[in-house]
Amino acid sequence: MRMYELRKKWYRAYTKGRYFLGMQSNQSSESLNSRLHKNLDRRMSLVDLLEHSDHCLSRIRKNEAELDATASDTVPFTELAAEPLEKSDALIYTPVMFKKVKQQIEQLSKWEVAEVTKNDDVVLYTVARKESRHVTYDVRFDMAGPLLQSVNCHCLKMYSEEIPCAHTFSVLKFIN
Ligand SMILES: [Zn+2]
Structure with missing residues (x-):
């Protein structure tokens, strides 16, 4: 079953926004999984199982609340020579999310805007991978006059994952 082997590549597109025992799909469900499997017993009744999952969730939430508290008075470290995008994002994101965003910012130098198409209030940036230019993504900016309404990349x-991608960052850099 190749589909199953490749599940990590496609499942997020289908699980986005669904409800999983009180966790959002964009949160790492691995921590819930690993906690759920601890102390799990095949003789448990459904009620036991629900109580167990409730207990696990409240522990995860407590942990998150503590992380949020730490995040609210910490700004992740950025190098002096870091991209301006990275510096401003360090102020917006929590340290955990910032790590993921930073990975995307680090990838942005691999991409460049190859084509810009304007159509009324829609600007389409075709971003190509520098080393293999046939690999492209379209980043769509929806404008209302001079105001940016939304940005979507077709990746x-x-x-x-609620993380801006390297393609979007490369467009932001392109338009300063
Ligand atoms: Zn993208």
């Missing part, structure tokens, strides 16, 4: 990283 769907923002949609599935």
Whole structure:
């Protein structure tokens, strides 16, 4: 079953926004899984199982609340020579999310805007991979006059993981 082996590549597009025992799909469900499997017993009744999952969730939430508290008075470290994008994002994201965003910012130098198409209030940036230019993604900027309404990249990283992708960052850099 190749589909099953490749599940990590496609499942996020389908699980986005669904409800999983009180966790959002964009949160790492691995921590819930690993906690759920601890102390799990095949003789448990459904009620036991629900109580167990409730207990696990409240522990995860407590942990997250503590992480949020730490995040609210910490700004992740950025190098002096870091991209301006990275510096401003360090102020917006929690340290955990910032790590993921930073990975995307580090990838942005691999991409460049190859084509810009304007159509009324929609600007489409075709971003190509520098080393293999046939690999492209379209980043769509929806404008209302001079105001930016939304940005979407067809890689769907923002949609599935709520992290802006390297393609979007390369457009932001392109337009300063
Ligand atoms: Zn993208």
